[in-house]
Amino acid sequence: MIQRIQTVYLLIVVLVAGVLPFWVNLWSDAEGNEIFASHEIFISLTFYISSLLALIAIVMFKNRKNQFVMNRLNMILNLFLLGFFVYRSLNLSGEISVSEKGIGMLIPIISIVFLVLANRAIKKDEDLVKSVDRLR
Template sequence: MIQRIQTVYLFFVMLISGILPFWVNLWSDADGTAIFAKNDILVSGAFYLSAFLALIAIVIYKKRKNQFVLNRLNLILNLFLLGFFVYRSLNLSGETTVSEKGIGMLIPIISIVLLVLANRAIKKDEDLVKSVDRLR
């Protein structure tokens, strides 16, 4: 059903990954220009893909196993995105002039936490359905 708690988690992942990176800066260059997700095509593509995977996971609520697998793929995508941000932040710190890390670098962490919570709820539903099937 669409009114389950994992749908709420996935909806938040969709909103956070689809909208927030384009409003919050990811990092600032040495000369003070803020870099958003729309400035880098690969980063914006990864955020859009994460939001799209969350939307697809919401739509296929009847197939819990496929939803679980899709959330894991989304989780891996967000881990790669987080790894890119960590790599980028380590490169930024070695500059001769001071550059800032933005709050937007935390977006994959929030998405990962919400995806783990959604997968936990999906697993709980799947276990509940299996236990009811045993009673028949």
């Protein structure tokens, strides 16, 4: 249901994880070549899986508990991707020539923030449904 705020948050995650990594560079190597997500298959697949998990969570709007769990799995995947980026950036900084980290390395953080906001909204909906069930 598009009128729920968690759906909007999840749509933002779909757009951020599915589209943005292929337009914004992740890092630049010592020669000045910009590395995008499409240049590395592992990173590309991880971003696509994250986007797909968010899209599946949108479709699962009738089952809020499974939607909540799906968002948690997506957060774990984004944390894994963020850890990979941190590891990669620590390796990049040890080069003789200076390489630059791109703004694309922040994409998992943005996704995690919106997934947390979506989980808060899902929790509010679940609490509201439980409170209405108590009144019956």
